[in-house]
Amino acid sequence: MTKRLVVIGAGMASGRSLEHLFEMGGDWDVTLFGAEPRGNYNRIMLSPVLSGEKTYAEIVTHDDAWYAERRVTCRFGETVTRIDRSRKVVVSAGGETPYDKLLIATGSAPFIIPVEGRDLPGVISYRDLDDTYAMIDAAKNPAKAVVIGGGLLGLEAAAGLKARGMDVTVLHLMGHLMERQLDEAAGYLLRKELTERGIDVICRASTAALLGEERVEGVLLEDNTGLEADLVVMAVGIRPETRIATDAGLDVGRGITVDGRMVTSDPDILAVGECVELDGQLFGLVAPLYEQAKVVAATLCGEEAAFVPRQTSTKLKVTGVDLFSAGDFAEGEGREDIVFRDPARGVYKRLVLEKDRLIGAVMYGDTADGNWFFGLIRDGTDVSEMRDTLIFGPAYQGAAPADPMAAVAALPPEAEICGCNGVCKGRIVEAIEGGAATLEDIRARTKASSSCGTCSGLVEQVLAATLGDDFVMPAAKPMCGCTDLTHEDVRRLIKARELRSMPAVWQELGWQTPNGCHSCRPALNFYLLADWPLDYVDDPQSRFVNERNHANIQKDGTYSVMPRIWGGVTTPAELRAIADAAEKYDVPMVKVTGGQRIDLLGVPKEVLPRMWADLNAAGMVSGHAYTKGLRTVKTCVGTDFCRFGTQDSTGLGIRLERRLWGSWTPHKVKMGVSGCPRNCAEATCKDVGIVCVDSGFEIGVGGAAGMDVKAVEPLAKVATEDEVVEVVVAFVQLYRENGKYLDRPYKWIAKVGMDWIKARVVDDLAERQALVERFDVSQSVYQKDPWAERATPEVQRAWSPLADLTMEAAE
Amino acid sequence: MSWIDIGALDDIPVAGARLVKTHHGCVAVFRTAEDEVFATSDACPHRGGPLSEGIVHGRKVTCPLHNWVLSLETGEAQGADEGRIATYPARIEGGRVLLDVASLCRRDAA
Ligand code: SRM
Ligand SMILES: Cc1cc2nc3c(=O)[nH]c(=O)nc-3n(C[C@H](O)[C@H](O)[C@H](O)COP(=O)(O)OP(=O)(O)OC[C@H]3O[C@@H](n4cnc5c(N)ncnc54)[C@H](O)[C@@H]3O)c2cc1C
Ligand code: SF4
Ligand code: FES
Numbered sequence: 001m002t003k004r005l006v007v008i009g010a011g012m013a014s015g016r017s018l019e020h021l022f023e024m025g026g027d028w029d030v031t032l033f034g035a036e037p038r039g040n041y042n043r044i045m046l047s048p049v050l051s052g053e054k055t056y057a058e059i060v061t062h063d064d065a066w067y068a069e070r071r072v073t074c075r076f077g078e079t080v081t082r083i084d085r086s087r088k089v090v091v092s093a094g095g096e097t098p099y100d101k102l103l104i105a106t107g108s109a110p111f112i113i114p115v116e117g118r119d120l121p122g123v124i125s126y127r128d129l130d131d132t133y134a135m136i137d138a139a140k141n142p143a144k145a146v147v148i149g150g151g152l153l154g155l156e157a158a159a160g161l162k163a164r165g166m167d168v169t170v171l172h173l174m175g176h177l178m179e180r181q182l183d184e185a186a187g188y189l190l191r192k193e194l195t196e197r198g199i200d201v202i203c204r205a206s207t208a209a210l211l212g213e214e215r216v217e218g219v220l221l222e223d224n225t226g227l228e229a230d231l232v233v234m235a236v237g238i239r240p241e242t243r244i245a246t247d248a249g250l251d252v253g254r255g256i257t258v259d260g261r262m263v264t265s266d267p268d269i270l271a272v273g274e275c276v277e278l279d280g281q282l283f284g285l286v287a288p289l290y291e292q293a294k295v296v297a298a299t300l301c302g303e304e305a306a307f308v309p310r311q312t313s314t315k316l317k318v319t320g321v322d323l324f325s326a327g328d329f330a331e332g333e334g335r336e337d338i339v340f341r342d343p344a345r346g347v348y349k350r351l352v353l354e355k356d357r358l359i360g361a362v363m364y365g366d367t368a369d370g371n372w373f374f375g376l377i378r379d380g381t382d383v384s385e386m387r388d389t390l391i392f393g394p395a396y397q398g399a400a401p402a403d404p405m406a407a408v409a410a411l412p413p414e415a416e417i418c419g420c421n422g423v424c425k426g427r428i429v430e431a432i433e434g435g436a437a438t439l440e441d442i443r444a445r446t447k448a449s450s451s452c453g454t455c456s457g458l459v460e461q462v463l464a465a466t467l468g469d470d471f472v473m474p475a476a477k478p479m480c481g482c483t484d485l486t487h488e489d490v491r492r493l494i495k496a497r498e499l500r501s502m503p504a505v506w507q508e509l510g511w512q513t514p515n516g517c518h519s520c521r522p523a524l525n526f527y528l529l530a531d532w533p534l535d536y537v538d539d540p541q542s543r544f545v546n547e548r549n550h551a552n553i554q555k556d557g558t559y560s561v562m563p564r565i566w567g568g569v570t571t572p573a574e575l576r577a578i579a580d581a582a583e584k585y586d587v588p589m590v591k592v593t594g595g596q597r598i599d600l601l602g603v604p605k606e607v608l609p610r611m612w613a614d615l616n617a618a619g620m621v622s623g624h625a626y627t628k629g630l631r632t633v634k635t636c637v638g639t640d641f642c643r644f645g646t647q648d649s650t651g652l653g654i655r656l657e658r659r660l661w662g663s664w665t666p667h668k669v670k671m672g673v674s675g676c677p678r679n680c681a682e683a684t685c686k687d688v689g690i691v692c693v694d695s696g697f698e699i700g701v702g703g704a705a706g707m708d709v710k711a712v713e714p715l716a717k718v719a720t721e722d723e724v725v726e727v728v729v730a731f732v733q734l735y736r737e738n739g740k741y742l743d744r745p746y747k748w749i750a751k752v753g754m755d756w757i758k759a760r761v762v763d764d765l766a767e768r769q770a771l772v773e774r775f776d777v778s779q780s781v782y783q784k785d786p787w788a789e790r791a792t793p794e795v796q797r798a799w800s801p802l803a804d805l806t807m808e809a810a811e
Numbered sequence: 812m813s814w815i816d817i818g819a820l821d822d823i824p825v826a827g828a829r830l831v832k833t834h835h836g837c838v839a840v841f842r843t844a845e846d847e848v849f850a851t852s853d854a855c856p857h858r859g860g861p862l863s864e865g866i867v868h869g870r871k872v873t874c875p876l877h878n879w880v881l882s883l884e885t886g887e888a889q890g891a892d893e894g895r896i897a898t899y900p901a902r903i904e905g906g907r908v909l910l911d912v913a914s915l916c917r918r919d920a921a
Contacts, residue, residue, distance in 0.1 A: 515826065515844045518866040518873035518880070541826040545864040545875035553875055557861045802829035802840060803817040805912070 010034030013273025014105035020297030050160030052496035117210030329360030369393035568596030577618030638675030856894030
């Protein structure tokens with residue numbers, strides 16, 4: 001028989017409970033209420049959203065399709081205001097909803113310190129997506145932010161706001177930061193790190209009032225210090241959200257009282273998550289909530305299960321700050337400390353022992369062994385045998401070698417790998433034996449590394465240890481020696497943090513060189529001009545010689561000149577102008593290229609501007625034979641002359657070339673249009689190739705005929721020339737926005753997948769249109785003939801030697 | 812030393828270079844992002860690539876032909892590559908760039 005389950009709160013705990021419930025089967029008709037106007041997302045990843053390292057879309061855990069498949073009635077944006085236990089209904093703005101079983105999962109509410117001014121606009125707490133967006137919005141006008149509270153949340157907020165360019169001060173009531181998780185020494189190191197990053201930290205700061213008329217303008221401290229503030233973030237703590245439970249007459253202490261089965265004082269009402277209290281204990285991290293979620297599902301299905309609180313460990317999610325703490329590390333009688341310090345590397349570790357057992361661990365700067373220590377604490381392992389080398393971690397115990405892979409291989413099946421989701425090594429190995437071969441597979445099957453993600457590396461090591469040579473460790477290759485970030489990271493961060501200049505990238509992303517190198521500078525120059533065509537100013541000094549001089553350098557230091565010959569079609573007048581230029585400037589070689597045009601090779605640099613001026617005068621422009629940009633559009637004669645031609649391939653090729661010339665791309669882009677499947681324009685091995693057929697046009701992408709030879713993959717088949725142009729422009733723009741510098745389209749496609757591209761360029765018409773519009777904005781800046789701009793006396797001078805001392809009576 | 816004025820600092824792009832022709836071959840004059848000037852032989856020790864057309868980063872230049880990286884201070888090739896270019900004294904005075912002609916005449920100038 002179908003049972004009606006009503007859930008109050010669409011947060012992390014209820015989301016996980018529903019997953020388990022549906023996995024266990026049974027016939028449930030679920031109604032899910034959520035005060036937030038959206039479904040379940042990974043709340044702990046709000047900090048990366050704030051700092052710009054992730055987007056909201058990336059942290060959604062349950063999308064519409066998920067709920068729809070399970071026939072969950074979603075009532076998002078609707079707060080439950082009352083529970084009527086006698087009639088077994090809940091009341092909300094939408095009316096009454098009856099239940100057989102009720103699950104309360106209302107989470108926590110941020111604690112707001114009761115000072116004057118707390119209601120002023122500009123004062124926000126840090127709990128949900130709306131808070132996060134409010135902070136991102138405030139950071140658009142870089143100004144001063146004050147964060148009240150130097151705990152986990154406060155510091156993640158501070159680091160995020162700093163990353164977005166605000167001036168940030170953290171006020172903390174206690175003597176050192178994160179006093180609940182860190183001892184004083186680690187708190188000191190953390191404070192120093194944050195100060196070095198430009199975040200001011202004031203400890204022992206007690207807030208007296210928030211000042212301001214229309215909106216917040218400052219913070220006043222008890223000692224009468226005043227601080228300017230355009231934004232105040234209150235992150236001083238949380239309180240279980242118990243109001244509706246209290247009103248309904250359930251037993252409530254600090255949280256809603258539950259027993260080990262997660263049942264409240266009413267047998268038909270369960271509660272889960274941060275809103276509950278069990279044996280006087282509250283829960284504020286996801287690991288215990290996920291354990292509770294399993295128990296909730298079991299209890300609802302009538303199975304025996306009991307939640308037993310376990311130890312939890314903490315990590316701070318601020319990129320570049322490594323700290324870890326677990327257990328109890330207060331000093332006390334009968335307790336011993338083992339401390340390790342390496343000030344030069346900024347490493348601090350402290351272990352607290354009691355009666356031959358490890359009971360607490362704090363580490364800063366090097367947290368690689370955190371999970372291992374945590375395991376010892378949780379299991380109450382007797383450590384007397386390894387006491388002498390304990391602090392050096394598992395690598396030094398017994399005969400285990402220092403190789404991390406060997407260390408992972410040696411872990412027992414019960415060793416916990418993912419703390420958030422309580423996944424042990426054995427389950428991951430099982431999943432691998434069941435066919436999982438990538439990190440994504442493991443996430444999908446076991447949830448390991450799907451929450452805070454810090455164990456991804458460990459999961460990969462388990463994969464490698466289990467699969468052996470069959471597993472290729474994804475090597476996150478840094479862009480170059482100047483940074484540890486990959487091209488992909490840098491592209492994402494440029495967009496997310498709105499970095500619009502090269503110095504902004506170097507500063508904000510921590511480049512290790514003063515101004516980059518020959519490898520990163522051209523890539524950054526491209527990323528910036530592709531993402532911010534209207535703001536960024538192209539930097540010739542960050543371009544390779546060919547693109548800086550707008551000609552191909554040859555082995556002897558001379559250059560080649562290649563005018564555009566649109567679609568390979570020329571005229572006697574153009575040919576005459578090319579011939580004249582070749583004679584006038586003594587060009588050593590005139591060559592017909594493999595790309596249907598004519599190359600003038602061996603031209604000295606100082607001659608270039610004059611030759612360009614002559615060719616310009618005959619109506620010709622640069623062929624960009626030297627660029628990471630649109631090169632040639634090769635065509636065949638098509639319907640004009642050929643007896644097999646089905647469409648005007650020549651005309652379409654010229655149209656495409658005229659639309660796309662001048663655009664910069666991650667690598668060169670070559671196109672071809674053939675009039676029929678005989679394919680005389682070799683369209684099927686181009687980056688974009690169009691083959692005309694009776695019924696229209698087949699568009700293929702990702703061909704190549706250089707170091708790799710590949711045929712195109714079909715992208716779309718369309719009926720009209722206009723559609724061809726739109727699809728091709730949208731494809732090129734998507735490649736410009738997402739490709740890694742120096743990846744030809746076929747390499748990029750292999751990374752993102754054809755389906756992803758089709759979804760945007762072919763299926764989603766609005767997205768296609770938006771891509772075309774962004775391309776046109778860029779073309780308004782970049783579709784200019786570089787020759788015409790440079791056929792001037794100033795360039796003529798700049799292209800010649802600065803001085804010619806051979807003309808002087810030297811010495 | 813005998814200094815000779817070869818042109819205005821502003822005629823050299825920031826993080827760029829210009830060429831000076833001399834009786835003893837071409838000299839590349841570099842301007843770093845920090846507005847320092849360096850003068851070296853223009854010919855790369857690898858296969859003679861024109862260093863004045865390279866990308867300038869820090870106090871180094873990358874040859875445009877096959878990416879050798881050379882120190883502008885010592886002339887030494889960096890990394891695994893072996894080779895060296897001549898370096899010549901250069902300085903800035905009142906926005907003008909001066910080269911030491913005497914050292915340009917000595918082939919093995921330091
Ligand atoms: C001039 C031309 C050869 C010719 O005499 O026909 C040519 C000349 C050069 N090609 Fe090419 N390629 C030329 C057609 C091709 C073709 C054929 C085509 O486009 O139909 C290909 C294979 C098709 C393809 O790209 O998939 C081709 C594949 C390459 C590659 C390999 C690209 C790859 O991704 O594998 C390079 C190297 C690179 O780009 O990194 C290259 C690079 C070069 C460079 C620019 C080498 C360099 O970096 O200095 C050559 C410049 C010579 C010079 O001194 O001017 N060239 N090159 C052709 C100019 C076509 C045009 O009108 O613009
Ligand atoms: C910025 C940030 C970073 C964090 N980082 C970490 C971390 O690194 N590691 C970790 O373990 N934990 C972290 N946490 C804590 C973790 O997110 C919480 O422990 C977890 O989300 C609690 O889950 P929950 O389901 O109990 O509550 P929530 O996820 O808060 O869900 C409760 C939901 O119920 C809704 N609700 C409340 N009352 C009603 C009502 N009457 N009617 C309808 N809906 C209602 C709320 O709007 C909310 O959406 C972080 C929290 C934040 C805010
Ligand atoms: S194949 Fe291309 S790159 Fe190679 S020598 Fe010929 S023109 Fe140069
Ligand atoms: S000529 Fe300079 S690197 Fe080859």
